[in-house]
Amino acid sequence: MLMTTAEIAPAAAGPRSDARTALLRGARIVAAAAVTVMVLLLDLISYAQLIFSGPLAESRAAGLSALLAAYVLGSLVFIAIRRTARVSLSFIGAAAIVQAAIAAAVAGQLEEAGVTDPETVGQLVLVACGVSTFAAGVVFVLLGTLRASLLAQLLPYPVLAGFLGGVGLLFLRSGVQIGGHVDDPLGALVRALDPATLDPGRIDAGALARIALTLAIGFCAFYLPRIIRHWGTYPTVILASLVVVHLGLAWTGTSIGAAQGAGWLIEPLPAGSLLRPPAIGSLLAFDPHLLLPIWPKIATLVIVAVIIQILYVVSVELEIRRELNIDRIFVASGATNLVGSLFGSSAMGFGRTSTLLLHNIGGGHWLGWWLTLAVMAALLVIGASPLALLPRPLAGGALIAIGIGLLFNLSLACRTLPGWEIAIALVVCAATAFFGATTGFLVGVVLAILIFGVEYGQIGAIRRSLSGAERRSSIIRGPDAAARLQEAGGRTRIYTLQGYLFFLNAQAVYRRAAAEAGPLRVLILDFRETVGLDSSALIAFRKIGQLAEQRGFDVLLVHLTPRALRQVTRNGLAGEGRIQILNTLDEALRAAETTLLAEAGGAGPGEVAVFARHMADRLGGASGPGDFAPYMTVRDLSAGAVLMRQGEAAEALYFLETGVVSIEMEVPGRANLRLRTTTAGTVIGEIALVQGGRRTATAIAETSCRVVGIDRAALARMERERPDLALFFQRFLILELAGKVSDTNRLLEAEMQ
Ligand SMILES: Nc1ncnc2c1ncn2[C@@H]1O[C@@H]2COP(=O)(O)O[C@H]2[C@H]1O
Numbered sequence: 015m016l017m018t019t020a021e022i023a024p025a026a027a028g029p030r031s032d033a034r035t036a037l038l039r040g041a042r043i044v045a046a047a048a049v050t051v052m053v054l055l056l057d058l059i060s061y062a063q064l065i066f067s068g069p070l071a072e073s074r075a076a077g078l079s080a081l082l083a084a085y086v087l088g089s090l091v092f093i094a095i096r097r098t099a100r101v102s103l104s105f106i107g108a109a110a111i112v113q114a115a116i117a118a119a120v121a122g123q124l125e126e127a128g129v130t131d132p133e134t135v136g137q138l139v140l141v142a143c144g145v146s147t148f149a150a151g152v153v154f155v156l157l158g159t160l161r162a163s164l165l166a167q168l169l170p171y172p173v174l175a176g177f178l179g180g181v182g183l184l185f186l187r188s189g190v191q192i193g194g195h196v197d198d199p200l201g202a203l204v205r206a207l208d209p210a211t212l213d214p215g216r217i218d219a220g221a222l223a224r225i226a227l228t229l230a231i232g233f234c235a236f237y238l239p240r241i242i243r244h245w246g247t248y249p250t251v252i253l254a255s256l257v258v259v260h261l262g263l264a265w266t267g268t269s270i271g272a273a274q275g276a277g278w279l280i281e282p283l284p285a286g287s288l289l290r291p292p293a294i295g296s297l298l299a300f301d302p303h304l305l306l307p308i309w310p311k312i313a314t315l316v317i318v319a320v321i322i323q324i325l326y327v328v329s330v331e332l333e334i335r336r337e338l339n340i341d342r343i344f345v346a347s348g349a350t351n352l353v354g355s356l357f358g359s360s361a362m363g364f365g366r367t368s369t370l371l372l373h374n375i376g377g378g379h380w381l382g383w384w385l386t387l388a389v390m391a392a393l394l395v396i397g398a399s400p401l402a403l404l405p406r407p408l409a410g411g412a413l414i415a416i417g418i419g420l421l422f423n424l425s426l427a428c429r430t431l432p433g434w435e436i437a438i439a440l441v442v443c444a445a446t447a448f449f450g451a452t453t454g455f456l457v458g459v460v461l462a463i464l465i466f467g468v469e470y471g472q473i474g475a476i477r478r479s480l481s482g483a484e485r486r487s488s489i490i491r492g493p494d495a496a497a498r499l500q501e502a503g504g505r506t507r508i509y510t511l512q513g514y515l516f517f518l519n520a521q522a523v524y525r526r527a528a529a530e531a532g533p534l535r536v537l538i539l540d541f542r543e544t545v546g547l548d549s550s551a552l553i554a555f556r557k558i559g560q561l562a563e564q565r566g567f568d569v570l571l572v573h574l575t576p577r578a579l580r581q582v583t584r585n586g587l588a589g590e591g592r593i594q595i596l597n598t599l600d601e602a603l604r605a606a607e608t609t610l611l612a613e614a615g616g617a618g619p620g621e622v623a624v625f626a627r628h629m630a631d632r633l634g635g636a637s638g639p640g641d642f643a644p645y646m647t648v649r650d651l652s653a654g655a656v657l658m659r660q661g662e663a664a665e666a667l668y669f670l671e672t673g674v675v676s677i678e679m680e681v682p683g684r685a686n687l688r689l690r691t692t693t694a695g696t697v698i699g700e701i702a703l704v705q706g707g708r709r710t711a712t713a714i715a716e717t718s719c720r721v722v723g724i725d726r727a728a729l730a731r732m733e734r735e736r737p738d739l740a741l742f743f744q745r746f747l748i749l750e751l752a753g754k755v756s757d758t759n760r761l762l763e764a765e766m767q
Pocket residue numbers: 490658664677689690697698699700701702703708709710711712713754758
């Protein structure tokens with residue numbers, strides 16, 4: 015939070031300096047309120063000029079009354095909900111621009127329908143403004159309740175920056191319109207520059223002078239507070255401009271009436287109270303058909319108001335270094351708008367400038383807030399006719415300052431953005447300025463979707479690609495089969511897919527498969543890390559299926575989500591042809607290995623590994639087939655038989671000669687968890703026997719099996735009778751255990767990649 019003078023004053027400075035500090039603090043609070051009122055009134059008058067311009071000018075007093083009444087009542091509602099006077103309310107400038115378009119459209123329709131009475135037209139335009147503000151109110155309340163802060167991240171920054179830049183250009187145009195009192199400043203400029211129609215006699219010198227003054231005031235109001243960082247700078251610019259214009263008028267002997275007529279001062283406001291019955295009273299006279307052509311504008315207004323609100327809250331949080339409850343602010347401003355809509359007010363919300371002024375000048379004291387409100391209420395009740403002394407270039411200059419600020423932010427943003435983001439920002443900016451906020455915003459949304467698509471498309475659909483030699487199934491195979499798989503494993507490829515698979519990234523999967531070097535036999539597509547797929551992705555998989563048929567490889571889809579599974583089956587992708595769906599990656603790897611081993615000859619479930627020959631192959635030819643026979647017992651198991659159960663005491667270890675055994679972990683209350691599957695040529699039950707502990711897992715025969723076992727007593731006997739053989743056997747066990755550990759590490763590594 016910024017320090018105020020009161021806060022940095024020495025604590026034990028005595029009663030006199032206490033009084034001085036209090037006085038200084040009081041003065042700052044009053045100054046804060048005065049400046050805030052001035053800024054709010056400038057906004058109010060500028061927006062009233064903006065919305066009630068051209069043929070609606072006669073209703074401007076009614077508009078001003080609606081804005082003031084809505085502000086005063088709305089502020090009370092705002093503080094009742096927020097329960098703190100730290101943040102202040104104001105009208106949302108960009109929303110006022112859209113509301114001006116709504117007002118002009120309704121006025122146009124009414125004119126076509128032959129409704130010309132200015133009083134009636136004014137009231138109906140207020141009702142239309144009220145409807146749009148009501149819509150904004152409802153959406154604000156909803157967003158606040160549903161956590162609006164989440165929205166803050168939704169729109170890409172270049173679109174936001176461009177859109178606000180475009181709004182800045184609209185502010186510049188409106189500022190020149192209001193300040194110079196010219197309806198079409200661009201047209202006037204083009205005419206003035208066209209040599210064919212150039213007629214020095216027709217150039218309105220007064221208008222040119224007003225435009226120049228408006229631009230100068232706008233520039234100073236924007237620029238000076240940035241270089242002279244003092245709370246008094248902005249008010250001084252405003253006061254100085256006021257004095258300069260009135261001195262000029264006095265010097266040229268122009269009366270107030272003449273100055274108003276010539277466009278130097280704003281139109282006279284009616285004397286007396288500005289209190290009027292709320293516009294809602296004319297609701298029954300409002301034909302709902304009038305809303306049909308303006309609903310896109312209302313939608314734009316709501317979106318614009320929401321975005322601006324979020325941006326303002328975020329930027330003020332940064333400036334005052336304090337977190338504001340954005341959801342609460344949305345609910346409070348929503349309620350405020352519901353109240354404001356009764357009067358036909360323009361949309362209101364969290365006021366960036368007024369909050370910062372009250373905070374920076376008055377230290378965020380609650381009194382400053384209440385004083386501001388009291389002055390606004392007094393103007394509403396007693397009357398605001400002295401405001402008519404306000405020079406137009408000043409009202410226009412205030413808009414110009416906001417516009418330059420927005421454009422300045424855009425230029426700052428462009429310095430840090432990459433080229434293509436700058437291009438997007440400028441396109442959105444130009445579309446907003448030339449075709450209006452609605453079109454600009456729509457262009458922004460379309461570009462946002464495109465940016466998202468293109469950016470997302472950059473994230474490859476394939477997170478990693480492994481070969482079957484690197485990623486093996488959980489089957490423990492004998493050394494022969496393992497060696498054959500090591501050789502042929504490269505013919506299996508496993509693609510781990512990720513994210514959302516759609517038209518911009520799914521083709522890459524097909525292209526990668528098509529470009530696979532070497533002969534492919536099995537392609538496994540693992541969907542575990544995907545979140546979904548669109549119909550274009552299905553087409554890419556269909557093409558992969560066709561490629562598989564041409565080149566003779568299988569495609570196995572695993573870990574499909576239930577939704578993706580439905581999509582794939584509905585599209586007829588699986589079942590026929592070479593595409594198959596399996597549940598887990600391990601199942602697919604096992605299938606792939608089975609295929610490769612079958613084609614390499616042998617190692618199917620019927621493989622045989624006779625223990626004695628196996629030992630000789632593993633450790634050299636030192637032992638003959640008959641050497642181990644006296645110590646071993648042969649056991650045949652039928653499929654489903656339990657060879658050993660987890661937790662039991664260990665009496666023997668086994669060598670699997672034929673068949674497949676599944677090693678499972680028993681977890682209480684759950685189905686068994688398969689750890690590994692072992693095939694002929696592997697040892698089971700060595701851990702507990704070596705450790706002298708309990709079985710670490712359960713071993714169940716998956717097919718009918720033949721095992722040869724050696725129990726504790728036979729092992730002891732072998733150690734006594736044939737120590738050479740016992741040593742030989744122990745070396746074999748060490749090799750087996752080492753093999754299992756390195757195998758487990760390989761699996762773990764593949765899992766973690
Ligand atoms: N993670 C594993 N990998 C390979 N084999 C295992 C694993 N866990 C247990 N086993 C085998 O299952 C057997 C269960 O009994 P043991 O603990 O005596 O010896 C165990 C090993 O042979």
